[in-house]
Amino acid sequence: MAQTQSQKILAAHCGQDQARPGEIVEAQVDLVMANDVSAPLVIRAFHQAGGLQVFNPQRVVMVADHFTPNKDLAAAQTARQMSEFASQHGLGQRFEGAQAGVAHSLICEQGLALPGELIIGADSRACTYGALGALAVGVGSSDVAAALITGRAWFKVPQSIRVVLTGHLPPWVGAKDLGLEMLRRLGPEGAHYQSLEFHGPLLAGLDLEARQCLASMSVDTGAKAGLFPADQVCAGYLEGRARRPWRALGPDDQAEYSQVLEIDASRLEPLVARPHSPHDVAPASQAGREPVDQVFIGSCTGGLLSDLRVAAGLLAGRRVHPRVRLMVIPATPSILLAALREGLAETLLEAGAILGPPSCGPCAGGHLGVLAAGEVAVSTSNRNFVGRMGHPKSRVYLAGPAVAAASALAGRLAGPEEI
Amino acid sequence: MLTGRAWTFGDHVDSDAIIAARYLVHNDSHLWAKHVLEDLRPEFAGQVGFGDFIVAGRNFGCGSAREQAPLALKAAGVGAVIAVSFARLFFRNAFNMGLLIFECPQAARAVHDHDRLDLDPYSGLIRDLDQDNTFQAQPVDPYLARLVSQGGLLRKVARELQDSYKG
């Protein structure tokens, strides 16, 4: 039987020739992650199950990213607990203090997730590592605790939807717009219990940051994972980065997909998702001109170096509208450093941005830019549910960095072509 | 064989509706059992009998992926949940917490509130005794059935660990 990329990876990790859709398999995992929201539950469950040591200290990543730098006492206690657990168990990968950043972005850029691997994380966006050709799945804290002990987890083998990306990206259109178009077409349950597997000629022009954004947004279609092939772009990115040897596992030519979704990038224009649903997607040019109080450029799907470059390109030599707080939060320390070296940081600060320390920032309403009642934001993050970024009466538009920067300049929802 | 009465619910019953976040500050499944599903059916927690079934529509357990949701249902005595479909993480969490769930669109649509049901977990056969009707649910995968009979994922791992220390 010809297999999809997801099936191939599962089969390879449970010692079977094949993994059939719907089948339950118990498989060896290559990497296990938790963050400061899930780690306290994971650690409790680890002890509850009688865990004394982790299966492999090099294959566990715990990063405090939602509330770092510690925003209050509770956050500080959690970070401390994680750090003590890491010391006790000799965890090899530590990202604390100046090394901290958004866990998913760190795991990709540090070469900790690799093609052909099977990864679980106690966070819905663990699927981000699909950018690197891994099957990466968000699971519950007990799953992660059990895997910390045994190195194993159970999986229901998914069917896959083949997402074919074609055409060329028009000016100001990027990964976030492709992702929003995908959410518009598939809806919140369109890929329920399936994987998305990305293919098509556009892939050659999509770098690893764009792929992280799309792999991450897969979860908003109900998908279990979103996977890219480990092509030359991927291999090039991993050179000098990969922490372990790897072997790509791609789909068979004859693999069966439950559905094919083709997205022609050439026909897209900059998009937004209106409050309060990531699926209520419209062209930025037709989404109204609502005044904006805050713009957030950051998160695992909008705080990468390419996002800062697009934003700085628009903001260069201009000033942010006086009514707007523009928060720019690079996802990782190395992105912040690159932004400094490239002069992006200067451009952003001169335009009137607030530059925050690498973290999730206000993406999940944690800190560094939480919204008040009645406030309106444009954000390059990925969820805009009621109250997600602060007060239940605040409203958030999701968009790519171009629309975000344009809106910061205009003081209202605006498309980049208006600037 | 599981027997009990049906309690019917609609589509998209989210984990907040199953157990509201305001009760999660207490890590106490007996407390959760008293408040399970209270925003949707306030009488449920007080009247549910041991072994009764939840019968629901699409995407049961959607929303935030809290493991307390299946734990609260189990603590309240729910024998199994039958639904058209389950949210992905509820599906995982239910088996990990030792709660049986069945996908069966036919039963989910036909069964009336308070019908008496019996359900054979091994074959997936559901009988509605009041309507004299039967439905075939997808049987539970043997791996997951074992997981439930071992009391859930953490108990299973704990037992394996004990065995390995002895061995």
Ligand code: SF4
């Ligand atoms: S940046 Fe936002 S979506 Fe990404 S991990 Fe942090 S809170 Fe979650």
